[in-house]
Amino acid sequence: MKENIFPRFEPPVIEGLPERVIDQVIDFTRPAFGTSNWGTRASAQHKPYYFNLDQAWGSPDMKESGLFVDNLVQHIHKVIGDSAFSEMLGGQEPVLGYVYSVGGPTGIIQLRSAVSQCLDLASVLIFPDKRLLRFRVICNGDNLNFPESVKWLVGRHVLLLTDATATGESLARAKGALRAFGASVLAAVAVYDREEGAADSLKRVDIALYPVYGADEFIKRRKHVTEDQDLVGKIRECTGKEQVGDFSAVVANAS
Numbered sequence: 001m002k003e004n005i006f007p008r009f010e011p012p013v014i015e016g017l018p019e020r021v022i023d024q025v026i027d028f029t030r031p032a033f034g035t036s037n038w039g040t041r042a043s044a045q046h047k048p049y050y051f052n053l054d055q056a057w058g059s060p061d062m063k064e065s066g067l068f069v070d071n072l073v074q075h076i077h078k079v080i081g082d083s084a085f086s087e088m089l090g091g092q093e094p095v096l097g098y099v100y101s102v103g104g105p106t107g108i109i110q111l112r113s114a115v116s117q118c119l120d121l122a123s124v125l126i127f128p129d130k131r132l133l134r135f136r137v138i139c140n141g142d143n144l145n146f147p148e149s150v151k152w153l154v155g156r157h158v159l160l161l162t163d164a165t166a167t168g169e170s171l172a173r174a175k176g177a178l179r180a181f182g183a184s185v186l187a188a189v190a191v192y193d194r195e196e197g198a199a200d201s202l203k204r205v206d207i208a209l210y211p212v213y214g215a216d217e218f219i220k221r222r223k224h225v226t227e228d229q230d231l232v233g234k235i236r237e238c239t240g241k242e243q244v245g246d247f248s249a250v251v252a253n254a255s
Contacts, residue, residue, distance in 0.1 A: 011084075011187070011203065011208030012082050012083075012084040012085070012208075014078050014079055014082055014210055015078065016212075016213075017071060017074060017075055017078075017212065021071050021074070022212070022213050022217065022221070023221065024064075024067055024068065024071060025068060025071050025072070025191070025212055025213060026213060026217070026218060026221055026222070027064075028056055028064050028065070028067070028068040029051075029053065029056045029068070029191060029192065030056070030222075030228075031055040031056045032051050032052050032053050032054075032055050032056040032107075032163075032192070033049060033050070033051055033231055034049065034050050034052060034055065047166075047238055048234040048237055048238065049231060049234040049235060049238070051163065051164040051192050051194070052107070053107025053108065053110075053111070053163040053164070053191065054107045056068075056107070057107050057110050069111075069114045069115060069118060070118070071212075072111075072115060072191065072212060073115060073118045073119060075189065075210070075212050076115070076119065076159070076161075076189055078210075079159065079187055079189055079210050080094050080159060080186070080187075085186055085187060088157060088186060089157055089186070092156070092157065093121055093122070094121060094156075094157050094158065094159045094186050095121065095122050095123065095124055095153070095156050095157065095158045095159070095183070096112070096115065096116055096119065096121050096122070096123040096124070096158070096159055096161055097123070097124045097126050097158040097159060097160045097161065097174060097178065097185075098111065098112045098123060098124070098125050098126065098161050098162075099126050099128060099160055099161065099162045099170055099171060099174045100125060100126065100127055101127075101128060101129055101170050107163050108161070108162060108163050109125075111161065111163070111191075112125060112161075115161070124153070124158060124178075126160075126174045126177055126178070128170045128171075128173035128174045128177060129170075129173070153178070153181040153182060153183040154181070154182035154183065155182060155183070156183045156184075157183070157184050157185070157186040158178055158183050158184070158185055158186060159185075159186045159187055159188070159189060160174055160175070160185055160187070160188035160189070160207070161188070161189050161190075162188065162189075162190050162191075163190065163191050163192070164190060164191060164192045164193070164194060165188075165190045165192075165193045165194060165198040165199075165209065165211065166194045166196050166198060166242070167196060167197060167198055167201060167242055167245055168197070168198030168199070168201045168202040168207075168209070168245070168247065169201075169245070169247060169250060171188050171198075171202055171207055171209075172201075172202065172205055172207065172247035172250045172251050173250055173251075175205065175207060175251050176250065176251040176252065176253065179251070185206070185207055187207065187208040187209070187210060188202065188207050188208065188209045188210065189209075189210050189211070189212070190209065190210075190211040190212070191211070191212050191213075192211060192212070192213060192214065192215075192218075193209065193211035193213075193214035193215065194214070194215055194235075194238060194239070195214045195215040195216060195239045195240060196238055196239065196240065196241055196242035197240075197242035197243060197244050197245060198242075200244045201244050201245040201246075201247055202247070204244065204246065204247070204248070205247045205248055205250075205251050215235050215238070215239045216239065218232075218235060219232050219235055219236060219239075
């Protein structure tokens, strides 16, 4: 296994949200879980379940949607407010970087609108599968293309945001794209972590991952729910199956 070529520091341990809040997030995102022959780019192996945030956003309960956003914002505040990351920022406001894979669920687009407004922070929409020259940077609602986007991003720290993580490859590609713009990654936040190796793989390329909740948390809280027995079994089947990946080349070649 190759040595980590992106050494910086041991990522801080950040306390999770209160249990009642995690319960609300899981209840709200429960419709996001489905069964399908879905595969990851890294393994090219089919998975017995998927996580599609679009299905949760389809809920007619606007109060629950708003509460979910508030809870996610609370989680983000915990990350960027940690002393280690505050020191890195040095008084500069972080940029929110929403990672959107082409052909993937569009729920992350809806998150960008809601979360960015709540936090009042500039944001970047990152398409890791597209060539760099086709990237579009969105800053506080203004569309900036080359060369304005390059000038604006230089020296900034970006908090990556995604709906779910499996191997972590898309986040690694996003980091490579941001490096080409002269920006660095502060950390990454996911709504849900499938716990298939992403956290350890991303740590090797200096990306600390902080999911709101993960596969083990879902299993613990839903294993006694009758209608979730089949899904819990499918999640158990996937959890921990992926090996730690080496994404150093992915980051280096993303631009």
